[in-house]
Amino acid sequence: MSAPAPVPAYNIRFVIEYDGSHFHGWQLQKPGVRTGHSELRRALSLILGNDVHPIHASGRTDAGVHARGQVVNFSLPFLPDLPKLSFGVSGILRGKIAVLSADVVPNDFHARDSALRKQYSYQIVSRNPPPVIDWGKVWHVRRHPNIEIMQSAANALVGEHDFSSFRAAGCSANSPVRKIFESRVTVKGATIEYTVVGSGFLRNMVRIIVGTLVDLGTGTIPGSMQEIMDARNRGRAGVTAPPQGLYLDWVEYP
Amino acid sequence: MSAPAPVPAYNIRFVIEYDGSHFHGWQLQKPGVRTGHSELRRALSLILGNDVHPIHASGRTDAGVHARGQVVNFSLPFLPDLPKLSFGVSGILRGKIAVLSADVVPNDFHARDSALRKQYSYQIVSRNPPPVIDWGKVWHVRRHPNIEIMQSAANALVGEHDFSSFRAAGCSANSPVRKIFESRVTVKGATIEYTVVGSGFLRNMVRIIVGTLVDLGTGTIPGSMQEIMDARNRGRAGVTAPPQGLYLDWVEYP
Secondary structure, eight states, X not given: OOOOOOOOOEEEEEEEEEOGGGSSOSSOOSTTOOOHHHHHHHHHHXXXXXXXXXXXXXXOOOTTOEXXXXXEEEEXXXXXXXXXXXXXXXXXXXXXXXXXXXXXXXXXXXXXXXXXXXXXXXXXXXXXXXXXTTTTSSEEESXXXXXXXXXHHHHTTOEEEEOGGGOOTTOOOSOOEEEEEEEEXXXXXXXXXXXXXXXXOOTTHHHHHHHHHHHHHTTSSOSOHHHHHHHTOGGGSOOOOOGXXXXXEEEEOO | OOOOOXXXXXXXXEEEEEOGGGSSOSSOOSTTOOOHHHHHHHHHHHHHSSOOOOEEESSOOOTTOEEEEXXXXXXXSSOOOHHHHHHHHHHHTTTTXXXXXXXXXXXXXXXXXXXXXXXXXXXXXXXXXXXXXXXXXXXXXXXXXXXXXXXXXXXXXXXXXXXXXXXXXXXXXXXXXXXXXXXXXXXXXXXXXXXXXXXXXXXXXXXXXXXXXXXXXXXXXXXXXXXXXXXXXXXXXXXOOOGGGXXXXXXXXX
């Protein structure tokens, strides 16, 4: 007897935007918990008529974290009309998830494992009163951090380092070493933006970095970013900045 | 008998920011309808222990319209601690209204009657799929209007003109003549911003102008902005753009 003919598979990649305030994070959880993953799976399955699973993402985002360019991939036994599929998913998930682009990629493409670099940005508003129009999309900080201190602290992160000080309890990564290509603080009016490009990030790493930048800038914690990094001790770093100011901007692939 | 001693009055001016999606417009309506005015009155009255009324605004904003710098004034028989009052109001109305500044102004100051110029801006996002992160804060337009046509149409509005073509039914203004100081279209990525500075605006005037700019830019309506203005006929202009893209930026006084 000959082996059964292989089922053809099409590996589909989506670049998606989402507003994290609608979800309990990206990652699939137990039934009834609405996550980015569960919503995308629901919309795809509704349109295509069969359960689409698994869906791989470039990484999990925490509850409340937004994405301007999250990348996901999933396999289908047939090739759908990609513009129609994108349009349908963006329509079903209107105001929550939008499909920015869709293409067919080689079968060995994996949104997480193939990723080379990612950019996150973080929005802080330092003013009184709290912001209203950007409410839920930024971190409101009452005190005014010293920007030059924040900028030089951000610079210290560039390079390959052990980021144990910026790793949440329960992080499952094997190694705490990551490579940071860019790390910078810019200011526009009352908005302070932190942008970071890295090979990958530990659990809560960007949020702990941002909390540390602010705590250093306001003099809430002692020492320098270099000393905190060298300590390899989460207890030396600052607070974990809240999720709603964080945006996954883009993911780069070969 | 001598006349009773006059009650001293302090005329207080607030500059406020609000997210219009929380209100059925600015203007006070019947009890139970939440408007910007009713919410501000409620918070002021809670803090000061007596009903604060009337509150004058530089102008009404429609349901869903936002303000980055609306100006209001109201009279009090005593002088409160203004920083504490601002802080309290912004706290009670957290995420809805924020008091950006507060000062005592001469008794003849009136937020509407004393206004010299106002700036509105309008955010359009022209892309597919619809925006997600800015959902509810912009007008999503599927078609891509021609930007040069929009810019030259915007230019035609500068000067003193009869704006009858851009006036909603039911507008109660005595004269349809207004003076426009600036009117410009700028583009950043998929976002088209329209900014207009004028002596004052008729009911729905900015929203009808924006709808007309888009309809001219997509070729949906015939003619030029000059011809539409000269017609003094609402029927010649374009659609009324939805409220959620409109922002009252600032109001200027002598």
